[in-house]
Amino acid sequence: MGDLNLTSDLPFWTVRNGLLRVYPPLDRDIRCDALVIGGGISGALLARRLTRRGVDCVVIDRRDIGFGSTSASTALLQYEIDTPLHELQHRVGPQAAERAYRAGLESIERLEKLAGRQCDFAMRPSFQVATRRADVAGLRKEYELRRQLRFPVSWLDRKELRECGIVAHGALRSRVAAEVDPYRLTHRLLRLACEGGLRVLDRTTAVRYEQARGSVRVMTDRGHTIRCRRVFFSTGYETQDILPDTVVTFKSTYAFVSEPIADPCWWKDRALIWGRAILMFMRVRRGATAFWWVERTIMFSIRRGGMGRLRRRRGGWCASFTRCFRI
Numbered sequence: 001m002g003d004l005n006l007t008s009d010l011p012f013w014t015v016r017n018g019l020l021r022v023y024p025p026l027d028r029d030i031r032c033d034a035l036v037i038g039g040g041i042s043g044a045l046l047a048r049r050l051t052r053r054g055v056d057c058v059v060i061d062r063r064d065i066g067f068g069s070t071s072a073s074t075a076l077l078q079y080e081i082d083t084p085l086h087e088l089q090h091r092v093g094p095q096a097a098e099r100a101y102r103a104g105l106e107s108i109e110r111l112e113k114l115a116g117r118q119c120d121f122a123m124r125p126s127f128q129v130a131t132r133r134a135d136v137a138g139l140r141k142e143y144e145l146r147r148q149l150r151f152p153v154s155w156l157d158r159k160e161l162r163e164c165g166i167v168a169h170g171a172l173r174s175r176v177a178a179e180v181d182p183y184r185l186t187h188r189l190l191r192l193a194c195e196g197g198l199r200v201l202d203r204t205t206a207v208r209y210e211q212a213r214g215s216v217r218v219m220t221d222r223g224h225t226i227r228c229r230r231v232f233f234s235t236g237y238e239t240q241d242i243l244p245d246t247v248v249t250f251k252s253t254y255a256f257v258s259e260p261i262a263d264p265c266w267w268k269d270r271a272l273i274w275g276r277a278i279l280m281f282m283r284v285r286r287g288a289t290a291f292w293w294v295e296r297t298i299m300f301s302i303r304r305g306g307m308g309r310l311r312r313r314r315g316g317w318c319a320s321f322t323r324c325f326r327i
């Protein structure tokens with residue numbers, strides 16, 4: 001075997017795009033109405049929204065902009081949240097649950113407008129596959145509910161899936177889903193917001209917070225402070241650092257990126273494919289690089305150029321998810 005580099009601490013999007021823009025670090029004490037801590041996609045969306053509403057806003061990030069988990073994301077845009085609608089109904093009631101799902105649906109359209117033409121935004125169908133027979137009943141229940149509420153979904157059985165080249169027991173197909181370059185989108189949003197008066201400071205870490213009446217004082221690693229009326233924590237996975245109690249523990253997450261594929265026509269409709277059995281998400285990017293994201297500590301069995309058991313078969317392609325991994 002030649003030089004096989006299986007692990008890297010370089011996230012795909014930053015390698016692909018490089019440093020799109022640098023911002024200065026904080027070098028004096030400042031004031032603002034709203035401070036957003038974290039310049040990933042969440043912070044960028046929030047800062048743009050606030051700035052458009054005329055709020056005097058500052059974004060800080062301890063790294064370069066977009067270098068948090070945004071730069072490692074596979075950036076599948078799905079309106080589904082992690083909890084299936086039928087389960088969410090039990091937790092928050094049918095109306096609130098439906099509202100959450102509809103908000104997700106609308107957000108994909110909005111993101112398309114926000115992304116413009118430079119962020120590789122593309123609408124894609126999404127297949128949530130039942131890789132184990134035991135998962136079919138739950139997925140089917142989810143499908144029936146969403147169909148009843150007129151969400152844009154259809155059901156694919158084993159045979160129909162095989163025609164798409166997928167080996168699984170059934171799948172819920174959502175018509176509305178998309179993919180994007182999340183790093184570019186983050187930079188684009190911040191650039192647009194800066195035109196409206198946003199101040200962005202990177203390589204600036206918030207280390208301490210003090211609340212006074214009507215304001216918050218945020219101390220940074222270089223000794224300067226930011227006094228603001230409101231502070232928003234868009235600190236992604238690192239939010240745990242500032243919480244008094246432990247609400248989350250982390251397992252390993254892996255993003256696999258293949259070499260460019262000459263012609264991915266066998267990847268039916270370039271669909272987004274995901275499953276809950278081993279929380280896994282896959283897509284083939286414009287420009288034809290496949291990548292997928294697996295959340296758990298796993299052993300990955302590699303065959304043929306890193307594509308695992310994804311293999312061409314009868315002109316279609318076959319993804320045998322559960323068998324593709326030795327867990």
Ligand SMILES: Cc1cc2nc3c(=O)[nH]c(=O)nc-3n(C[C@H](O)[C@H](O)[C@H](O)COP(=O)(O)OP(=O)(O)OC[C@H]3O[C@@H](n4cnc5c(N)ncnc54)[C@H](O)[C@@H]3O)c2cc1C
Binds near residue numbers: 041063066237
């Ligand atoms: C491998 C992988 C794949 C993923 N794929 C998807 C996907 O396909 N679809 C999807 O929707 N989601 C995906 N996610 C989740 C993804 O991370 C989020 O959707 C999104 O990118 C989170 O953005 P964020 O802005 O909230 O967090 P981040 O991008 O992590 O941004 C948080 C920022 O806060 C900064 N920060 C933290 N603490 C401080 C501090 N004290 N002071 C200053 N700055 C600070 C960090 O430097 C960072 O830049 C994936 C995650 C991983 C790890």
